[in-house]
Amino acid sequence: MVIRVIILNYNTVELTLQCVDYVLRQNESNFNIVVVDNGSLEECYQEIKLKLPASVNLIRFENNAGFAAGNNRGCGRIENLPDPDYYLFINSDAFLTEPGTIKTLSTALTNQSQAVAISPLVHTTSNSVPVRFQIQVRRILSPGWLVICHSPILRRLPFARQWHHHFIYRDLVPYSENIYPVESINGAVFMIRSDFLHHIGLLDEGTFLYLEEIVLGEQIRREGRICLLHGGVIVPHIQGATTGNQRGKLSKKSFNFFIDSEAYLLKKYHNYSNICLRIIRKMRLFEFFVKSIRIRFINL
Structure with missing residues (x-):
């Protein structure tokens, strides 16, 4: 069994090097590492090229193609590397600190023939909530409920709160050490069977950032x-380190990525009309405005 570890680097030299170091400490003999530089600044690329261990394969692309397309660049045939049985995708700000993580995940996936992907519990280190109470993965809902559960306003209304809790698997919290069958993965760290990923044409590159987990979950x-x-x-995962977002702050650029990804998901997988998508986009803009005002008021 061969596992290819794919780490996407975008101007995160030190984090990527730390991520690689933790992977190498796994002391497994059946994996190789591919770092995909996804359009970093030239000086960042030159630095990581100089500092990466010789055993790590580095692929350079001039432009940042986003999460899915960037990770896809590490898949498929690569010279001098065996074709993998599994791909393990790791954000550069997530670290395999527990020995045997790769073997534990691959063994669990091998033992469950119906499963094609697996994630560990991802500990968002900036979150004060204990890891076993943190949001990990999401259920695949009907598109209407998905729109409501993505709304920071509507999901708090009495009629929607129960559905939102269902969406984020609140019924399983606190997570034990069991292996749970679920409907999506955690995009920060996940392993997937290579034959299945190639069967569906790799990760869907229609989204630049956000909702990749829901899109993949829908395909699965x-x-x-x-x-x-x-x-x-x-x-552990330093959320926001790769995107530049800080917890508790809003980024208009990231918000636009989100609504673009939501529109793509609804149009491709649920046949939403352009009129419906325009209405949803206007609703999201209003929500962004309300949330921005609230954050400003809190910070006064």
């Missing part, structure tokens, strides 16, 4: 397969 559901969440493995 339509193929009649499932995902797994391994409660016995914890991976």
Whole structure:
């Protein structure tokens, strides 16, 4: 069994090097590492090229193509590397601090024939909530409920709160060390069967950033397969380090990426009309305005 670890680098030299170091400490003999530089500044690329261990493969692309397209660049045939049985995608700000993480995830995935992807518990380190109470993965809902559950306003209304809790698997919290069958993965760290990923044409590159987990979960559901969440493995994640977002602050650029991804998901996988998408976009802009005012008021 061969595992290819793919780490996407975008101007995060020190974090990427730290991520690689933790992977190498796994002391497994059946994996290789590919770092994809996704359009970093030239000086950042030259620095990581100089500092990466010789055993790590580095692929350079001039432009930042986004999360899905960037990770896809590490898949498929690469000279001098064996074709993998599994791909393990890791954000450069997530660290495999527990020995044996790769083996534990691959063993669990191998033992469940219906499953095609698996994630560990991802500990968002900036979150004061204990990791076993943090949001990990999401259910694949009907598009109407998905729109409501993505709304920071509507999901708090009495009629929607129960659905939002269902969406984020609140019924399983606190997570134990069990392995849970779930409907999506955690995009920060996940392993997927290579034959399945190539079967669906790799990660859907229609989104630049955000909702990749929901898109992949939708594809997996339509193929009649499932995902797994391994409660016995914890991976710390410095959320926002790769995107530049800070917890508790709003970024208009990131927000636009989100609504673009939402529109793509609804149009491609649920046949939403352009009129409906324009209405949803206007609703999201209003929500962004309200949330911005609220944050400003709190920070006064």
